[in-house]
Amino acid sequence: xxxxxxxxxxxxxxxxxxxxxxxxxxxxxxxxxxxxxxxxxxxxxxxxxxxxxxxxxxxxxxxxxxxxxxxxxxxxxxxxxxxxxxxxxxxxxxxxxxxxxxxxxxxxxxxxxxxxxxxxxxxxxxxxxxxxxxxxxxxxxxxxxxxxxxxxxxxxxxxxxxxxxxxxxxxxxxxxxxxxxxxxxxxxxxxxxxxxxxxxxxxxxxxxxxxxxxxxxxxxxxxxxxxxxxxxxxxxxxxxxxxxxxxxxxxxxxxxxxxxxxxxxxxxxxxxxxxxxxxxxxxxxxxxxxxxxxxxxxxxxxxxxxxxxxxxxxxxxxxxxxxxxxxxxxxxxxxxxxxxxxxxxxxxxxxxxxxxxxxxxxxxxxxxxxxxxxxxxxxxxxxxxxxxxxxxxxxxxxxxxxxxxxxxxxxxxxxxxxxxxxxxxxxxxxxxxxxxxxxxxxxxxxxxxxxxxxxxxxxxxxxxxxxxxxxxxxxxxxxxxxxxxxxxxxxxxxxxxxxxxxxxxxxxxxxxxxxxxxxxxxxxxxxxxxxxxxxxxxxxxxxxxxxxxxxxxxxxxxxxxxxxxxxxxxxxxxxxxxxxxxxxxxxxxxxxxxxxxxxxxxxxxxxxxxxxxxxxxxxxxxxxxxxxxxxxxxxxxxxxxxxxxxxxxxxxxxxxxxxxxxxxxxxxxxxxxxxxxxxxxxxxxxxxxxxxxxxxxxxxxxxxxxxxxxxxxxxxxxxxxxxxxxxxxxxxxxxxxxxxxxxxxxxxxxxxxxxxxxxxxxxxxxxxxxxxxxxxxxxxxxxxxxxxxxxxxxxxxxxxxxxxxxxxxxxxxxxxxxxxxxxxxxxxxxxxxxxxxxxxxxxxxxxxxxxxxxxxxxxxxxxxxxxxxxxxxxxxxxxxxxxxxxxxxxxxxxxxxxxxxxxxxxxxxxxxxxxxxxxxxxxxxxxxxxxxxxxxxxxxxxxxxxxxxxxxxxxxxxxxxxxxxxxxxxxxxxxxxxxxxxxxxxxxxx
Numbered sequence: 001x002x003x004x005x006x007x008x009x010x011x012x013x014x015x016x017x018x019x020x021x022x023x024x025x026x027x028x029x030x031x032x033x034x035x036x037x038x039x040x041x042x043x044x045x046x047x048x049x050x051x052x053x054x055x056x057x058x059x060x061x062x063x064x065x066x067x068x069x070x071x072x073x074x075x076x077x078x079x080x081x082x083x084x085x086x087x088x089x090x091x092x093x094x095x096x097x098x099x100x101x102x103x104x105x106x107x108x109x110x111x112x113x114x115x116x117x118x119x120x121x122x123x124x125x126x127x128x129x130x131x132x133x134x135x136x137x138x139x140x141x142x143x144x145x146x147x148x149x150x151x152x153x154x155x156x157x158x159x160x161x162x163x164x165x166x167x168x169x170x171x172x173x174x175x176x177x178x179x180x181x182x183x184x185x186x187x188x189x190x191x192x193x194x195x196x197x198x199x200x201x202x203x204x205x206x207x208x209x210x211x212x213x214x215x216x217x218x219x220x221x222x223x224x225x226x227x228x229x230x231x232x233x234x235x236x237x238x239x240x241x242x243x244x245x246x247x248x249x250x251x252x253x254x255x256x257x258x259x260x261x262x263x264x265x266x267x268x269x270x271x272x273x274x275x276x277x278x279x280x281x282x283x284x285x286x287x288x289x290x291x292x293x294x295x296x297x298x299x300x301x302x303x304x305x306x307x308x309x310x311x312x313x314x315x316x317x318x319x320x321x322x323x324x325x326x327x328x329x330x331x332x333x334x335x336x337x338x339x340x341x342x343x344x345x346x347x348x349x350x351x352x353x354x355x356x357x358x359x360x361x362x363x364x365x366x367x368x369x370x371x372x373x374x375x376x377x378x379x380x381x382x383x384x385x386x387x388x389x390x391x392x393x394x395x396x397x398x399x400x401x402x403x404x405x406x407x408x409x410x411x412x413x414x415x416x417x418x419x420x421x422x423x424x425x426x427x428x429x430x431x432x433x434x435x436x437x438x439x440x441x442x443x444x445x446x447x448x449x450x451x452x453x454x455x456x457x458x459x460x461x462x463x464x465x466x467x468x469x470x471x472x473x474x475x476x477x478x479x480x481x482x483x484x485x486x487x488x489x490x491x492x493x494x495x496x497x498x499x500x501x502x503x504x505x506x507x508x509x510x511x512x513x514x515x516x517x518x519x520x521x522x523x524x525x526x527x528x529x530x531x532x533x534x535x536x537x538x539x540x541x542x543x544x545x546x547x548x549x550x551x552x553x554x555x556x557x558x559x560x561x562x563x564x565x566x567x568x569x570x571x572x573x574x575x576x577x578x579x580x581x582x583x584x585x586x587x588x589x590x591x592x593x594x595x596x597x598x599x600x601x602x603x604x605x606x607x608x609x610x611x612x613x614x615x616x617x618x619x620x621x622x623x624x625x626x627x628x629x630x631x632x633x634x635x636x637x638x639x640x641x642x643x644x645x646x647x648x649x650x651x652x653x654x655x656x657x658x659x660x661x662x663x664x665x666x667x668x669x670x671x672x673x674x675x676x677x678x679x680x681x682x683x684x685x686x687x688x689x690x691x692x693x694x695x696x697x698x699x700x701x702x703x704x705x706x707x708x709x710x711x712x713x714x715x716x717x718x719x720x721x722x723x724x725x726x727x728x729x730x731x732x733x734x735x736x737x738x739x740x741x742x743x744x745x746x747x748x749x750x751x752x753x754x755x756x757x758x759x760x761x762x763x764x765x766x767x768x769x770x771x772x773x774x775x776x777x778x779x780x781x782x783x784x785x786x787x788x789x790x791x792x793x794x795x796x797x798x799x800x801x802x803x804x805x806x807x808x809x810x811x812x813x814x815x816x817x818x819x820x821x822x823x824x825x826x827x828x829x830x831x832x833x834x835x836x837x838x839x840x841x842x843x844x845x846x847x848x849x850x851x852x853x854x855x856x857x858x859x860x861x862x863x864x865x866x867x868x869x870x871x872x873x874x875x876x877x878x879x880x881x882x883x884x885x886x887x888x889x890x891x892x893x894x895x896x897x898x899x900x901x902x903x904x905x906x907x908x909x910x911x912x913x914x915x916x917x918x919x920x921x922x923x924x925x926x927x928x929x930x931x932x933x934x935x936x937x938x939x940x941x942x943x944x945x946x947x948x949x950x951x952x953x954x955x956x957x958x959x960x961x962x963x964x965x966x967x968x969x970x971x972x973x974x975x976x977x978x979x980x981x982x983x984x985x986x987x988x989x990x
Contacts (some may be wrong), residue, residue: 011391015398022399024878029396030403030410031464032356035864037347037411038418040455044923045415046422047328048450054325056445057236061086063176065265065281070257073265077283086117087255088264090204092222093246100147104208109246110137110158110228112253117266121237130154131252138232140240141411143247145821156228163202163219163245164657165209167194175692176213179426183213187243203317208245245593278321282314292929299330345982347549348864351542353466358538358875361470385479392475393468400467404460411459414863415449421859423447438447517908521890522914527916531879536961539872540830541926543865548931549955550861564782566667568812571607571675575812577823579838582808584831590809593826593837597811602822606813610670611840613806617666618783619743620651624733630706630726631661634893637721638713644697660711664704665782668803671775676788679772679932685736685765695739696791697764701772701784704731710781720813731783734763742785746801757799761791812841869960877968884972912965920958 015022065076078087089112096108113121118130123138131138143150150156168176177183187207188194199218211217228251240248257263259590269277283302306313472758522529572578579597581590597606620628628651635647642650651662671679680687690697707725734740742759767786769778778784787795795802815823826838894904935947 006395007387007391011394012398013109015395021878022395022880024874025395025704026399026403028356028871028878029399029463029664029875030407030466031867031874032352033193033400033403033407033459034411034458034465034868035352035871036349037408038414038867039352040458041411041449041451042415042418044450044452044455045419045448049329049419049445049447052445054322054328055122057324058322059120059122060268060325060539061266061321062269062326063267063277063281065267065285066318066320067262068265068285069262070259072284073257073263073289075288076265076267076281079277079280081270081275081277082267082368083282084116084120085255086120086266087114087257088112088117088251088266089253089261090264091158091224091226091251092160092162093219094156094160096143096148096247098149098156099143099247100149104243105143105245105247106208108139108156108158108249109204109244109354110249110251114249114253116434118250120266120268123237124235126234128230128237130477131231132249133252135226135251135279135309136231137228137249138234139230140236140248141233142236142240148247150230152230154230156230158226158228159220160224160226161219162222163206163441165194165206166199166201166216167196167216168216169196173213181213182685185588186212186590188586189241201830202925204239205239205244205246207243243825271552276306279304279312281282281312282306282312283310283318285314285318286312286616302708333534347461351545351629351864351868353462354538354542356466356871357470358534358872361473361534361607364573389475389479392471392478396463396467396471399465407463408456408459412451418860419447419449463687465748475821483695489660491547512529519910520621521887522909522911529883531882532815532876532915533919533922533963535872535876535879536916536965537607537922537931539869539876539964540920540957540961541930542868542872543957544923544927544950544954545930546861546865546868547950547957548927548934551948551950551953552934556691566611566779568609568810569773569775569777571774572609572810572812573841574814574815575605575607576841577826578810578812578839578841579826580808580810581831581837585829585837587804588827590837593829594811596822596826597813600815600822602815602817602820604814604816606811609808609810609812610673610803611808612668612670613808614666614668614802615660616663617742617744617785618664618666618732618740620662620664622732622740623664624731627706627728627731630728634706634708634721634724634726636660637724639715640719641717651893661706664706666785667782668785668787669776670787670789670792670803671927673788673790675775676786679767679775679786680764682771683765683767685767688765689737690762693762694794695760695762696794698740698786699764699767699786699789700732701778701780701786703778703780704728705780707781727780730766732763736763736765738763744799744802746799747805748801757964759795759799759803761785761787761800806979824947830854873964876964877972879974880965880968888918893964904973908969909966912969916962916965919961930985 006603065072068076073087075084091110091112093107096106099106112134113123113131117123120507123130125138126141128138137156139148139150150191173183185211192203192206194200194215209215209217228249234250237248267535283306299397304312306312554691579590581587581594594608595605620631631651632647635650636642640646641652676699677687680697683699685699687697694786705725705727708721709723712720739760740763744757744759745754746757747754772778772786792803825837827836829837831837891904899907931947
């Protein structure tokens with residue numbers, strides 16, 4: 001048997017004789033492996049779930065490129081980051097006489113899909129099968145829901161055509177109206193520009209419009225005819241739009257692209273790529289254009305800047321990305337979410353490693369004295385330094401070898417249970433975000449554990465590294481001790497001679513023996529007390545760091561909530577859905593959706609909200625001296641060297657429009673006449689004297705807050721002051737019944753110019769928070785003006801652009817059926833930025849949304865803290881037990897000298913108090929440093945976020961630390977009462 005095997009055998013014997021310590025070490029390593037597994041496997045499991053949500057939303061494709069030819073398709077397909085390249089060929093429209101809704105959807109809109117494209121686009125067949133060739137077709141179930149006379153096996157004779165829309169000139173329209181034709185309103189897709197005289201080919205999913213005095217629809221045959229056999233009925237694809245002129249129908253095809261074909265390319269990319277995929281595709285499209293084509297597309301393009309800052313014009317809608325799926329791809333194009341996920345993963349790994357390091361290091365440090373003895377004897381018979389180090393490594397890695405398979409398996413169970421706890425909150429969150437998927441489409445998102453071999457390898461690597469680092473210092477220290485010093489146990493004697501100790505003479509003279517012994521023991525037995533201090537410090541610091549990190553999520557969401565100028569009250573939030581526009585939704589679409597809600601039999605309740613935002617509104621001359629004095633004070637802080645005359649000029653001069661203090665922001669809220677009168681009655685305001693008046697009454701919120709950061713000045717002499725805010729009550733200098741001339745700046749879209757408009761209104765009085773609490777919670781950072789519908793309509797007669805630009809219009813409503821066709825229709829309406837106009841109240845109401853996200857963060861934090869607490873409490877128990885074992889002789893001497901049980905308990909209590917104080921001071925410094933860094937980091941991205949101190953968490957953590965130390969002390973020292981010095985002398989060996 002070689003020397004190393006002898007070392008290992010001795011180490012195994014030592015481990016068996018110290019079963020309790022070995023068990024504590026094993027449990028600590030096991031919990032570390034479980035947590036490591038939960039972090040790495042849990043991260044991929046959550047991200048996998050989110051990817052499945054994104055796939056259910058739009059499919060598993062990454063990019064779509066529309067209307068390209070063979071040469072462009074081949075160049076895109078040749079890009080090295082392209083994984084899959086599938087083809088969609090639009091065939092055009094065909095008459096559909098079987099339609100059950102011919103006044104809205106009289107056509108079929110037919111596309112050919114390559115074989116794998118059905119899966120990429122998440123096309124689900126509810127009845128029948130997928131088409132295998134270009135003569136077989138599947139049709140959207142919407143056609144059957146609306147009464148189409150069609151079934152599996154039927155054939156459709158399709159003569160395909162392209163649709164064009166021709167807008168008559170004003171003269172042509174007048175002539176047609178004179179002939180008796182009606183000038184009906186027309187429905188146009190968002191972003192589709194149509195001017196008088198235009199003749200344009202309509203895009204996919206274009207609404208059906210009948211010919212009238214404004215437009216005519218023209219059908220241009222493509223020359224393609226087919227006999228299509230219906231082989232399946234599918235769910236409505238995600239891209240279907242309400243009011244589209246044709247039901248979506250899909251046939252089969254292959255990936256072949258002929259010379260004259262125009263196709264849509266559907267792509268997936270290598271998710272490990274770091275290239276600018278969008279930019280590379282855009283370059284190919286741009287280089288293939290002629291100068292004439294580039295000039296013609298200039299008015300319908302957006303500028304895209306590549307990673308090399310190269311500017312490329314991209315036609316709107318030419319390249320479409322599946323942003324949500326890419327956002328949940330680890331190396332996708334959205335780096336912000338990836339950074340957040342990686343940061344959280346690193347944060348948890350660091351905390352787990354830190355807790356585990358303290359535990360394992362403490363175990364080997366506490367066993368240092370005993371280990372030195374037997375290793376010293378082995379050293380005397382030839383054991384080398386390397387072999388002594390391997391004794392420590394053998395113990396650590398033999399326990400790790402047992403903990404790894406068991407810990408990884410338990411980690412899988414922890415992840416499964418954790419996802420079970422989080423699943424209802426994820427479902428609520430994503431169900432709110434993806435309402436258009438939920439309504440009318442199946443949304444069964446699987447909840448599976450994602451096991452990636454790389455993550456298992458990372459668990460092994462990080463666990464091994466943590467154990468090695470923990471054992472390295474004790475192993476190195478033991479290897480340096482000579483055999484004689486080890487056997488004698490005086491390896492530290494030379495150090496002790498150089499160091500003096502405080503005598504505590506005062507305690508001696510006062511006869512406070514217990515306090516003297518307790519104080520001296522903590523200060524002199526440094527090696528045994530350090531383990532306890534490290535354990536308590538690690539527990540309190542790591543627990544509070546986790547509490548601060550979890551709480552910061554709620555703080556960020558709260559700050560976002562506070563930035564909202566108003567939050568709808570119970571009158572609105574009692575509804576389940578909201579259909580809204582912020583000015584980026586085509587007005588015709590909003591009015592059409594609004595009309596559908598108001599006239600639908602599925603709607604059991606609806607209520608409107610109408611808010612218009614203005615930079616300015618009430619001129620400063622109507623504000624009182626308190627406001628003007630405060631505004632002047634703020635400007636003096638911005639311009640400390642300015643003269644009074646210059647400050648006055650900034651407030652009242654003609655060139656002060658961009659100065660918010662001279663033109664306070666105004667929100668004009670329109671209420672129906674009944675609610676307007678109700679609020680006035682609550683405030684004790686009589687409106688009878690304004691009846692029949694052309695100048696309508698207004699109610700003004702009585703609170704206003706202004707701050708030094710409401711406006712930024714970039715003048716050379718401007719100096720940004722610290723943040724201060726000022727609260728004003730009844731900030732106007734007008735009396736009830738006085739006229740206020742509102743100065744509104746409007747934008748005429750047709751003329752492409754701004755103009756100023758003056759609106760006279762009557763000041764009816766102030767209202768406070770109680771008067772409107774059912775309707776709104778106001779953030780008093782702007783001046784709120786309430787008007788009635790009648791007043792609004794009178795203003796619009798004079799100013800047609802009033803309330804059409806910077807607006808927030810909503811219709812809140814409930815439906816009386818679970819399978820609502822209205823919800824399915826409205827959920828497909830999107831504004832010019834691709835945001836759905838329909839939202840569920842859970843997502844719209846930021847408070848509910850914040851509660852869901854905060855609950856998820858709290859569940860994760862609590863589970864993580866409990867596991868970390870287990871490691872730290874095991875560590876604390878081991879440290880207390882180690883210190884107790886090291887004090888056998890000391891306690892025996894004290895008992896032999898007559899120390900009673902009461903005196904011993906008092907001494908131990910004093911020791912624990914000193915240990916706790918030292919630990920709490922260290923943990924306070926660590927936690928404070930983390931909180932300050934966290935505060936600064938958050939405020940780099942979110943201004944004026946205040947970090948909430950988790951008082952409850954601090955109290956609980958301190959109580960657990962105190963209770964744990966006291967309990968472990970009682971348990972470990974309970975057998976020390978009868979020990980005598982003679983017994984310890986008899987036990988003494990070599």
